[in-house]
Amino acid sequence: MIVILSVKHIVAITQHNSFRGLGLAQVRSREVECNRIRYFFVVILVSISSFVIGGCSALKPVMSPLADIEGVSGHFHAGQIVNLNTGEVISFDQLIDALGSRGVIFVGEVHSNPDHHLIEVQILQALTAQCGTLTVAMEFFQETHQKDVDRYIEGTINEGEFLEDVKWKKRWGFDYHFYRPLLLEAKEKGGRVLAINAPEDIVKKVARSGLNSLSTDERSQLAGSIDLENERHRDYLRKVYKEHVHTDLKNFEYFYQAQCVWEDTMAENISRFLKNNKKRMLVFTGNGHIINKFGIPKRVSGRIPVNMATIMLYPLAGRTAISKEMADYVWLTGDYSRKHFMIHHRHHHRMPTPSDEKSGKK
Structure with missing residues (x-):
């Protein structure tokens, strides 16, 4: 002035x-x-x-998002890979060396995070270079579309026909360009791409009306054995349910049954393939299906003996506390959503709530 x-x-x-x-x-x-x-x-x-x-x-400097890991002194930031068993930061090469000895490797992602999809391609490239051709299992495709996936990988249909046949926009819905590099890498390397997801309509029916509401034909499309007895898993999903539906828990049992149907069916599809094929497998799925291992990983190990590892690609937003039981390895990344990864997981293949039944939503 x-x-x-x-x-x-x-x-x-x-x-x-x-x-x-x-x-x-x-x-x-x-x-x-x-x-x-x-x-x-x-x-x-x-x-x-x-x-x-x-x-x-x-x-007034802007503070970078940091992670605190249970039982470990110091802080961790985006870009670091942490061995949660030891609490040590490791390099990408060390991660690949450690994963190379495992029979099944589960990689968890946030579906809408572009960093995660680039990391997945790097992991696939590095493991293929070290171990040879891998089987790549993907949550992104329902098991009923396995023949469509095979035809695309074999080159008998083009990309446009493939996306139409698997009903990508309807059944998955996330931007295809996020997933395209991973699919092209798998296609180029000549490995099998395994569609492992359960039929979405059946999972939603269980969420609305329970397992007992299924017809004989519908039940036959799911895992033969559905484990509903893991109390830690149940407690974890009860917290998710409270945040998801904003109502009382009168329908929680159906919600929990649907989650277990979802994960046991993916686990059974993986296990069935591995019984007849001894190649190493890389499984890509949402973080919510592998966190604490009580989703797909433990349901696979309950069916077949397997030497496995889990790695979660974890977005940091603000100060974050991470449990050492969450996974074997965590790769910390940036966050593009302003929301925690479990929100993405809950809204993907959104399960009906009691209010949906009244409004007629599916």
Whole structure:
């Protein structure tokens, strides 16, 4: 404000006293001088403002999101890979060396996070280089579309036909360009791509009306054995359910049955394939299906003996607490959603709530 007043003051004085008794040419010359004075002080004003604003910004630095890991001192940040069994930060090469000895590797993602899809391609490339051709199992396709997936990988249909046949937009819905590099990498390397997801319509029916509501044909499309007895899993999903439906728990049992149907069916599809094929397998799925291993991983190990590992790709938003039981490895990344990964998991293949039944939503 002081500078602005000084400019006005100087200009006023110049205009008032300096133009008296001058000819037209001299007046114009003095006007040019006044304009130069105005410009000079504007430059000073802008420079001072920039300095002040910059100084204020320096006094209030933006804090990077950090993670605290249970039982480990210090903080962790995006870009780091942590061995949760030891609490140590490891390199990408160390991660691949550790994973290379495992028969089944579960990689959990946030479906809408672009970083996660790039990381998945890197993991597939590195493990293929180290171990040879892998079987790649994907939650992104329902088991009923296995023949469509096979035809695309074999090259008998083009990409457009493939997306139409598997009903990508209807059945999965996330941007295909996120997943395209991973599919192309698997296709190029010549490995089998396994569709493992349960039929969505049947899972939703269980969420609405329970397992006992299924017809004989519908029940035959799911895992033969559905484990509903894991109390830690049940407690975890009860918390998810409370956040998801914002109502009482009168329908929680159906919700829980649907989640177990979902995960046991994927586990059975994986196990059935591995019984007849001894190749290493890389499984890509949402984080919610592998967290604490009580989703798909333990349901696979309950069916067949398997040497497995889990790695979660975990977005950091603010200060985050991570349990050492969450996975064997965690790869910390940026967050693009403003929401925690479990929200993405809950809204994917959204299960009906009691209010949906009243409104007719499916």
